[in-house]
Amino acid sequence: MNTKQQQQKESLSGIVQDLKDGKISVHDAQSKLQVRQRERPYAKVTKRGAVALYGIGKDPIIMYASQWNRLQKTIRSGYLDKYMEANKDRISYIHPNHQESVNNLDSTSDVVTSILNVEVIDTKN
Numbered sequence: 001m002n003t004k005q006q007q008q009k010e011s012l013s014g015i016v017q018d019l020k021d022g023k024i025s026v027h028d029a030q031s032k033l034q035v036r037q038r039e040r041p042y043a044k045v046t047k048r049g050a051v052a053l054y055g056i057g058k059d060p061i062i063m064y065a066s067q068w069n070r071l072q073k074t075i076r077s078g079y080l081d082k083y084m085e086a087n088k089d090r091i092s093y094i095h096p097n098h099q100e101s102v103n104n105l106d107s108t109s110d111v112v113t114s115i116l117n118v119e120v121i122d123t124k125n
Contacts, residue, residue, distance in 0.1 A: 012033075015029050015033065025056050035116035042054055049064070051064070051068055
């Protein structure tokens with residue numbers, strides 16, 4: 001377990017313990033846990049109207065809605081699954097945080113669905 005994972009585990013158990021001990025309210029515990037959910041991928045609309053997806057890699061993935069739609073159609077068509085299966089001996093999974101989930105999923109669309117389970121943030125308010 002790496003340091004970040006250890007800190008997250010300790011933080012979660014600390015929240016639970018504080019709740020048990022009556023040091024914080026249920027509302028406070030929920031608030032603290034909601035902040036932790038931000039660690040999963042999330043999306044923002046850019047100034048130019050594109051969608052930026054954060055949390056997949058070092059930099060955000062930024063595409064316009066039409067491009068995201070084309071990507072979804074390509075994934076749903078099965079093309080990417082077939083391509084990756086045909087080239088699996090040459091493909092590397094470089095993101096260590098997703099390695100376990102990638103190995104346990106059946107298809108590329110499952111991987112993308114799990115990674116793109118994002119929180120949409122309204123930046124207009």
